[in-house]
Each structure stands twice: as C-alpha cells, then as structure tokens.
Amino acid sequence: MRTFRLGGIHPPDNKITAGSSIRELPVPEQVSIPIFQHIGAPPKILVERGAEIKVGEPIASSEGFISAFIHSSVSGKVIKIDKVTDISGYKRMAVVVKVDGDSWQDGIDRSPELKKEIKIEPQEIIQKVLQMGIVGMGGATFPTHVKLSLPRGKEADYLLVNGAECEPYLTSDHILMVERTNEILCGISIMMKALNVEKAIIGIENNKPDAIARLTECARDFKGIEVAGMKVKYPQGGEKQLIKTLIDREVPSGGLPIDVGAVVFNVGTMFAVYEAIQKNKPLIERVVTITGKDMKDPGNFMVRIGTPVSSLVEAAGGLPESTGKVISGGPMMGKALNSLDVPIIKGTSGVTLLPEAESSRKEIQNCIRCSKCVTVCPMGLEPYLLMALGEREMFERMEDDKAMDCIECGSCSYICPSNRPLLDYIRLGKVEINKLRRARKN
C-alpha cells in the first residue's frame, strides 16, 4: 500500500459530512472580501467606495509576481474599504460590499454543461489563471500562476494532484471529486498542457473509495491521468509527503517540488482552473465543509468568497450551545477564529466547530523524553529539541537543526503525552529565523 515512510500519525477521521452533497449557500446580505487571501504581495485595490459592481468583476489586481487578482463574489455596492478582522486574527484591509441582486458579468458561462476541449495555448493558460485569481485551494493559497511558470532550466515530468484530504473532519475535496469528477479531470488536462507534462497522478487516501472509483472510471477518457489509492496516514496531503508517496522522490531541504520534477496542485484548484479556463469564471466561490460533532445539519456548501462564517453556521443549523472553538480548516492545521464574522476566503476548505470539552489543551507536564515526537515527525526533525531551543530563544541553533523544514503539520503536539506545545515554539522559531535570514541578507 502506498504511503510515505517517515513519521506520520492516525488521528480519528471524524468525516461526519462525507457523502453529503454540495449545497448552494444563499448569497448573504453583505460580504467583506479581504485583500490578503494569498501568500505574497497584497494586490492593489481597483474599486472605490460607492462603486456598483457585478459578480466576477475584478476588485483588486496583482502587484508583483507572487500576488493574485481578486474578484467580487457578489453584485452590489461597495459600502466601505476598511480593516476587517480576517482569518489572520488581525484587522486587515477588505472590500465590504452590500449585496443587491445577483447579476453576473458578461462572458461567464454558468451552464453546468461539460466543456472538454482545450482550445488555448500554454502561455495563455498561465495568463488566464493569473487573471482569474486562482490560488492553491488546499489552504496554503500560493498563487497558481507562479507554480505554472517554471524556473529556467527546470522541467516537470509529473503533475501530482492532491486528493488526500488527510485532515480530519474535512470533506470538501472528497465531495468535489465525487460530484465534479469530469471537471477536475479536465482541469488536470489543462494544467498538463500548460506545464507540458505527459503524466499526472491523483493521490487519494483509501478512506474515500467512492472518489477513487469514480475518478478511475472517468479518467479512462483522459490521456495520461492515473488515480492512486494511498494508505490513510496524516499528513499525507503535505506536498512533500505526497510526492514521496506517489513517485518516491524526496524534495531536498529548502527545495521546491520542481527540484524533483514534480508540480503539486489540490483537486479544488483543478476545479477552479477548469471553471476559469473553460467557463471564464473567476475564483469567486468554493466548496466549504461546515462540520462539528454537535452540529445539527453539517454539510458541504458552495460558498461565495467573503461570506461571513456566521452565515455558513446558520445554514448548517446554527451554532451549537456547546461550541468551544471555531476553526477555519480542520483540527490539525486549521486556524482557531476569534470571531464568527471572519469572512470565508479562497483558502478556507472548511469550518470545524469543536465542543467545549475538546477545546482546551491539557496541562503541560515535563518532557519525559519518550521520543514520540521524533518518531512521528514526517520531516525527521526533533521537535522536543526545537521547542527547548525556541523557549530559550536560541534561534540560530534551531536553524542548524533544520527548524525551517518543519511543515507545521502538528503531529508532534498531537502525539506528545506530556501535552507540550511543541509546534507553538517551532512556529515562533521559524518566524524568528526568517527575520534573522532577512537581516543577514541586508
């Protein structure tokens, strides 16, 4: 059975919403579309207060190479451009739109009919991906056109598609693979053309047999696409782990997937690419799983970007009395929110509500040096040591011990029998090391 070798854990699955089909979330009365939705430079705002905009109209244009366009997900009037608490937990710039009707911009094909034929050339694809505001939808939100523009001298021989969805609770990729199978496959073909690769592999964990079956069946009609089942193990969906699992190559420390000839995309991104290229539809909505053990009606919703989390919670039966924590994403890598007004962004794959009993951490105890954190680390790091160094602010030594290789999967903190906040300090160390590196450059 395919899986990566080093480390890994098996947290409980809790895929409550598996198999619940995608429902359309009604457009809310007001959306706040954050300007910071991707990794890289913030884009330049194109609209002004008071402007009337339509669905799909660009409201911010990319500034610099690593940046992305942002489009309006609703039609209505811009009522303010102001700081709004977003997923970062801080107040940052966002365009707030009061919704009025639902009129779309011309040229966007909203029909469900499948368009398989790819008519445009690789360069145009990259250009269009940029203009349609496509970013990685697995959570890291790295602008897709950057990945497509391969560095000089590098060549890709594999396109890997991440359908692992190893994060507990979340099912948005799963349902997308089942219900939008052909669209995803078509998106993959487009990306293969843009990257000029012959082979693509979709990696799916074995707890999604229906997705594997459906994709395998449909993939027969597409050239060069293979579907691979993978053993369930977290963090299989980590880019480097996925590459190891699917083509048995290890991205060197500090390297990128392209260094081993691979480019990795999420299935959600493939669907967005299909819509952008074939249907001319910018990235203005996505599938979001709303889930939690005590939720009345959890499910997978097609949500407009900028919709507040509270609307989504309402649609799923309201906020359970027992809620103790609201997480954007899943429980392993998701970010706890301090407010329900935070808008859904391009990288929001789900919202998980944890009951109060599961919200608090347990009391921290002495490290008993059991080495479980070292054993489960998928990157072969020594979390116990990195945390000790981080607490003592010895960031140079952390760098020597490869702290920057950490993918922040949280396996170490998950497994620690002494409940130590290992990842908290490693993450802090990474921030500080980045500062040191920048200072060294100057």
Next chain:
Amino acid sequence: MNQVILYTIISLSATGVAAAIILFLIAQRFRVIEDPRIDDVEDALPSANCGGCGYAGCRNFAEACVKAENMSGLFCPPGGNDTMANVAGILGMEALEQDPEVAVVRCSGSFACRPRTNQYDGATSCAVASSLYAGDTGCQWGCLGHGDCVRPCEFDAIHMNPETGLPEVVDEKCTACNACVEACPKDIIELRKRAKRDRKIFVSCINEDKGGIAKKSCSVACIGCGKCEKVCPHDAITIENFLAYIDPVKCKLCRKCPPVCPTNSIHEIGFPPRKPKPEPVAKTLEAGESDEPTKKEDKK
C-alpha cells in the same frame, strides 16, 4: 606499609611537579597578549551582561570601547553617565553624556478596562500569541499579558500585576537596557527620557484604530480626539493614526494635557496631587479610571 606510603607520596608529588612544569611551559608558549585596559574597562562596568549596549556582554563592550577611537555610539545604559565617565577616563577619551532613560509601558487596558472577547489557550508567550492572532480582547494593539517583557529583565525591574494583567516598571531599578522593549512583540514598551524625580507624562496607549472602535474595545484607549494636542503649549503632542504621542524631548511636564483627556489615557506619574480646581474635572473621569491607582491619586 610505610614504604608503600612513602613511594606513593613521592611518585604523586613527582607527577604533580612534572605536570605543573609542563602546564607552566605551555601557558608561557601560548600566552594570549591582550590589551590590559580591556580588563580595566570591564571592571568598571556593572557586569550585568544585559546586552543593553548592543554587544553580547560586558566583555565584548569593553573590547569595543578599547578599540574605538571615540566614545560615540558606546553607552552602557545600566551604568549610566558615571560609568561611562570612568570608562572614558581609563581610555583617556571624552565621555559623551546621554540623558538617562526609563522604560514605560504604553498600555493601560487592564482586565477591567478591556473586556476579554475570547480565551487564549496556547503557549504562555506573547510572541506565540501575537503570531497567532490579535489577542484575547477587542484591541489588537494592546498588551497580551504573557510576560515576555518580564523574562529578559536582568534587573528585576518589570513585573506583571496579576490584578490588571499588565506589566509594571519599577523606575528605581530600571536601567533602560532595552531588553523588554525588544521582547515585546506589540512594541508597547518605550524608552523615555527620565525626568527629575522620575516624573513623567505619556500617552498610555498605542491603539491606532478609529476612536469609536478603540473606545469600544477598551475604555482607556486613546481615541485621537486631539484635545491634548490643542492644549499643549510646547507643541510636544502629535496625533497620527488616531493616536496621540507626547515627544519626551519637547514635553516640559506642564501637566496641562492629562485633565483634558476624555479617556484618561494620558498618565502623569510622580507629581504631587493636584489642587482641586473649580473646573469640572469630574466630567472627564469615567469608568475604568478606578483601576489606575497612580492616576487616582493625581486627580484627587
């Protein structure tokens, strides 16, 4: 038996002497010739190794002083002007006087003034918390209260007050070494000119939100209303991003601004109590004020 003891003593002594000679020779051969003034300068320093001078420790600072051509850019905050005069004397240079400074905490959002809006449950570290989110109150600028400033202080000069959840500086002990300023991820602590009798007037807030938002999250936030700016006769107060700032160099400690502040975010510390005036000062006293003992005394 006696012989055994004798032999033991003799052989051990011989080994000892031989080792001593070898060590002596090696020490002679590999002696590092160092400027003796480095030791002298180091002795003159407070040997707190706080790093306030910008060097790794007192020894490094001493080396830098000996190498330097003049004293510009070299200052030992804990030692102050006296120490630097001594150091300059040893090296035969002119000491450059610097105004003594003191650390000031620019947040007064105590538990009572700044209601909690969520519960933080991560590692007890401001750095960790601030890289995660804005904090457990509505104010994204204010103190997180996990004590990152307390830990690096070598002089026991800053403590967390468990009642307010804010750090407090002990002026007498503070040497302005800058350690807490660097440790604070929110840049709340500032070094300000130390005035006579440790008197100071400063805006105890760094909230740059619009007045309404700031006030909603914290009852003692600066709302940028500009009243203090207008009343200041020395042009020491500027308002930028809805936040007042008092320039410590221009400020003459005239005490005109604190009474006009509608949110009591301007603190005056170390002054004798104000004489009761006919002006309705009481109007400016609002909820939350009771948490600031220093201020209360001043107003009475």
Next chain:
Amino acid sequence: MGFVTVSPSPHEHTQGSVPKLMYGVLIALLPAFLVSLYVFGIGALIITLTAMVSCLAFEYLIQKYLLKVTPSISDGSALITGILLAFCLPANLPIWLVILGSFVAIAVGKMSFGGLGNNPFNPALVGRVFLFISFPVQLTSWPEPIVNRLSYLDASTGATALATMKEGMKNSESIPEIMAGIPAYTDMFLGKISGSAGEIAAIALLLGLVYMLIRKIITWHIPVSIFLTVTLFTGILWLANPAKNPDPLFHLLSGGLMLGAIFMATDYVTSPMNTRGMLVYGVMIGIITVVIRVFGSYPEGVQFAILIMNAITPLINKYVKPRRFGERLEDG
C-alpha cells in the same frame, strides 16, 4: 456559549498521556511478576511491595516537603522504578536494604536532578548498583527456585548461572563441565532458576516486550539491537573457542540481560531520542555487557553497561541525528 477558545494548531490531541504509558509498562511487567511469585513466593511479594511503596513514599515526601511542588506520584513512574528495582534484587533481601535502595533510586537517582524527565541515569539501576557495590554479599546470595516459596529471609541459597560460569572459568574448567552444573535452557527460559526476583523468566519478559511493542509504548530498536549484538559477539567467541566460551543462547537467557534490554535500557528518559541513536545505544550496551561478562571480574554486566550508556546518551543525542526528510543517503 461562553468565550471561544483560541489556540495555535493542532486542536486535536491524542488520548495518550504520561500515566497511560507508565501503566502500560506496568502491565508489561506483570507476567514477570507472576513468574517471580511462582518461583520465589512470599519473598518476591515482600520485596516488590516494599520497593513500590517506599519509592512512592519517597517521591511523595520529597516533592511535597523538599521541592514544595504538587506531588505527581500518580503518573506511575515511581511505581515502575520500584518494581524494576525489586526485580533486580534477590528475593531474600532484608526489607531495610530494599528501602535504602528505593531511597537512593528516588532521591539520588531521580529527584536530585529535578524529577521525571531530567534524570540522566535510570533510577532503578542507580539504586540497584548502589546496593550491589555497598552490600555485595547480600546482593549475591539468591534463593533457590521453587523450594523456598514460603520462606523469606531464611531461604536456602543457590548460585546464578552466570556466577557458576564465572567460578568455573576461574578454575579453568571446560564449558561442558561447567554446563553440567547449570540448569537446562528450558528452565532458564521458563524461569525455574535462581536469580534476582524479576529477571529469571525470559518468556515472561519477552511477553512484556511484545505487549509494549503492540501498544507502541516502545520501539523495537533498543532491545533487538542489544539481543543481536550480544548474539553476534558471543557467537564469534563461541565459534572461535567452544571449549572456553558458552554459546550465545546461554548469554541471552542468563542473568539480567532480558530484563535490562527490555525494561531498563528502554527507559524513556535515559535512552536516545531517535531510532538511529537507539541502535547505537543498543549495540554499545550489547558490547559492554559481553565485555564485562567475558573479560571482567563481575559475572553480570548489563546494569553497568546500561548506566555507562545512559551517561553517553546526551552525546548520542547531539551527534546522531534522525534521518531528515530529503536527506539523500547516496550523495551525502
């Protein structure tokens, strides 16, 4: 709903905890305890209970009155120390010696370094070696198996296989001659031999190992590398001169090797932090054990080997790093 909680990820945590791991080890020790009860009867019961109770008591008293912290005796680590200490003592040891050993184990071996997680040496071994060096006579007179179940201090004593072997070698007897005075391997495997309370039955200890491996309390690296090294090393000696050296199976089954390799060398706190380091550690323990047994003056060397390697563990942790992801073996 009250305030929402905000904390950095991950938001999920395993159900595992320190006490769970420790009680897992206790369960793994159960078979060996049952065998020792069967073989040594009341003596085994007395010393095991004494060691457990006194270890708990010392830990509690030191934490409460000396260190002034909340006592953490419920985590089970002091219980393990007590049982392991008792397991490597003869079942006819006077109670006061057991208590003294427990005191040294907990006070000197563990608490003086800051308690669980900070001790460089395995506390039980510190106690055992202290007793062994201070009271060699009492520590090397073991009760005869089976026959003494109802007697404690007045039990008739016998010699362990390793002691017989050492004695025979000193008198330049040949291996077959010595072997005639040593119990059969099946008895050694099942524990019908004289020896320390918990070390006698290889089968019970191996059962414990299997349990700990299944529960993922420990990994295979340390015990297996010790076994393999001992087998290999003594095998070479045996093949070179079968008349002078016993076969590897004898070494594996005799003395405290099983107990040491499975329960003491694998102690979390004092063993290396990654699998590569564990292999180095296990191999070194194997080598030192055989060196002491074959060339040294003591018949048994496992305890010393583990303590020596405990001292080297920090060095191993510093220089033997885990295999990093992306580290390519071929191009270094």
